[in-house]
Structures are given as structure tokens and as C-alpha cells.
Amino acid sequence: MSERATPFHCPYCGDEDLRPSEIGHGAWECASCNRAFKLSFLGLLAKGLRRSDAGEGEGRR
Secondary structure: OOOOOOOOOOOOOOOOOEEEOOOOOOEEEEOOOOEEEEOOOOOOOOOOOOOOOOOOOOOOO
16 A cells, blocks of 8 residues: 545544644644644454344444
């Protein structure tokens, strides 16, 4: 995977005015709320996501 992941919205205020930060790889700055944040990929889940076949309301198994 060679492309950099680009956020579309600030995780704090939801605005779209984001710019890459000079802090380093994966760091972004929001011009709207004046916050800086960093994105990183943690890895794949071993089992993946499981959905209940019985429907909603029964909780997780």
C-alpha cells in the first residue's frame, strides 16, 4: 500500500478544511477548530466483524 490515507472530515469538529501537518507522516491539521491529529493503521482484525443472524436486540455472541 503506497498511497497515503486522507481523512475527509476532522474527527473533532467534522469540518473539511484539513491540511497535512509538518509534524510527520499521518499528521493532519484542522484549520476550523485549530486541532492537530494523527492517523495510523493498527492492522487487520483476526476474526473480522461478525453480525448476528438473529437480528438486532440480542447483543453480541
